[in-house]
Amino acid sequence: MSSPAAAPDPAPYDALLLVSFGGPEGPDDVVPFLENVTRGRGIPRERLEQVGEHYHLFGGRSPINDQNRAFLGELRADLADAGVDLPVYWGNRNWDPYLTDTLAQMAADGVQRAACFMTSAYSSWSSCRQYRENLHAAVDGLPEGAPAPKLDKLRHYFNHPGFVEPVVDATLAALADLPDDVRDGAHLAFVTHSIPTQMNDASGPPEQGGGAYVRQHLDVAGVVADRVREETGREHAHELVYCSRSGAPHVPWLEPDVNDHLAALKEQGVPAVVMVPVGFVSDHMEVIYDLDTEAMATAEELGLPARRAATAGTDPRFVRAVRDLLLERAAVERGEEVARAAVGATGPMWDRCPVGCCANPRGAVPTLTGEREPIDQ
Ligand SMILES: CC1=C(CCC(=O)O)c2cc3nc(cc4[nH]c(cc5[nH]c(cc1n2)c(C)c5CCC(=O)O)c(CCC(=O)O)c4C)C(CCC(=O)O)=C3C
Numbered sequence: 001m002s003s004p005a006a007a008p009d010p011a012p013y014d015a016l017l018l019v020s021f022g023g024p025e026g027p028d029d030v031v032p033f034l035e036n037v038t039r040g041r042g043i044p045r046e047r048l049e050q051v052g053e054h055y056h057l058f059g060g061r062s063p064i065n066d067q068n069r070a071f072l073g074e075l076r077a078d079l080a081d082a083g084v085d086l087p088v089y090w091g092n093r094n095w096d097p098y099l100t101d102t103l104a105q106m107a108a109d110g111v112q113r114a115a116c117f118m119t120s121a122y123s124s125w126s127s128c129r130q131y132r133e134n135l136h137a138a139v140d141g142l143p144e145g146a147p148a149p150k151l152d153k154l155r156h157y158f159n160h161p162g163f164v165e166p167v168v169d170a171t172l173a174a175l176a177d178l179p180d181d182v183r184d185g186a187h188l189a190f191v192t193h194s195i196p197t198q199m200n201d202a203s204g205p206p207e208q209g210g211g212a213y214v215r216q217h218l219d220v221a222g223v224v225a226d227r228v229r230e231e232t233g234r235e236h237a238h239e240l241v242y243c244s245r246s247g248a249p250h251v252p253w254l255e256p257d258v259n260d261h262l263a264a265l266k267e268q269g270v271p272a273v274v275m276v277p278v279g280f281v282s283d284h285m286e287v288i289y290d291l292d293t294e295a296m297a298t299a300e301e302l303g304l305p306a307r308r309a310a311t312a313g314t315d316p317r318f319v320r321a322v323r324d325l326l327l328e329r330a331a332v333e334r335g336e337e338v339a340r341a342a343v344g345a346t347g348p349m350w351d352r353c354p355v356g357c358c359a360n361p362r363g364a365v366p367t368l369t370g371e372r373e374p375i376d377q
């Protein structure tokens with residue numbers, strides 16, 4: 001009789017923390033949420049009113065919290081099935097449950113060392129470092145005498161097969177859903193959140209010259225396009241484009257905007273397009289408003305057949321990737337050799353963000369989980 005395999009060992013971690021953005025849950029939450037997001041950011045009033053309208057179109061409720069609840073449910077089930085026994089917590093930057101409250105709960109529960117998984121896959125101040133600043137602020141705000149859990153951020157996963165493979169399948173499904181007569185010529189428009197060009201320039205470690213945000217997206221887009229070609233036997237031209245531009249009009253942000261891109265495709269005689277929201281891990285507001293509502297309306301006006309590919313969401317391979325990243329990092333922290341899954345040209349990402357990585361455009365703010373804590377720029 002063979003004995004059951006030993007349960008995978010999460011030590012030295014005694015908790016997992018899901019770190020996310022947060023969103024409003026009803027009409028009265030919309031303004032306070034937007035105030036939380038944009039405090040000190042100089043976002044023009046008109047832009048805030050517009051974005052508020054996007055939320056009100058959906059009853060003042062962002063989909064993001066429910067998506068995180070669903071993800072947590074799947075993650076807990078996955079860990080339990082694999083025999084990994086550790087509690088999973090959830091905290092947000094901008095809405096309840098706030099990271100500050102979650103950290104207080106973790107400290108009260110006696111958590112000593114937690115691995116953090118962020119619902120944001122790429123490098124940049126907005127998508128990585130700002131969360132690390134939030135972790136520092138949350139730990140710093142713990143009540144006197146509460147021993148703070150030590151926190152480690154799990155490595156970036158934009159190029160982890162558990163994130164990329166669901167995107168490949170979703171792209172294939174969206175292509176298959178296009179009318180037969182336009183499918184073969186369809187372009188793939190990989191879409192991500194625009195950020196100020198200066199923020200992209202400062203993304204990644206300074207010694208790599210910046211630009212990591214765009215470079216990482218281009219890498220993933222290329223991998224997905226290659227995999228689609230393998231599966232369909234057709235080369236679909238692809239581009240990286242942007243949605244959700246914010247900020248003051250005179251500040252340059254990454255372009256082209258997805259709507260302008262659709263117009264350009266039409267102009268070039270491209271017969272159809274699949275929008276692949278590769279910058280987003282689930283269907284939050286940018287996806288359901290900026291793509292499904294606004295960009296789809298643009299495509300309709302142009303008479304350009306368009307489909308939107310699904311996000312990774314709660315795909316079991318993506319959920320499983322969190323477990324794999326947790327166990328991988330646990331082994332690293334125990335001093336063991338690990339295999340690190342990654343696709344594309346970038347290679348597996350670091351465990352601790354290097355000093356000066358993704359500098360805050362407004363100056364140094366303390367962070368956690370990097371090579372040097374708490375201030376490394
Ligand atoms: C790179 C990036 C991600 C992806 C990485 C990640 O996921 O973190 C992301 C995600 C998200 N952004 C979100 C919402 C908002 N972002 C805003 C504003 C901004 N985002 C920025 C960048 C990013 N944002 C930037 C540079 C700004 C300008 C202000 C500033 O410098 O910080 C504003 C203010 C209004 C506006 O100006 O649009 C809102 C309401 C939601 C929730 C969606 C939901 O409710 O489902 C999510 C997941």
Ligand SMILES: [Fe+2]
Nearest residue numbers: 037126193244
């Ligand atoms: Fe945003």
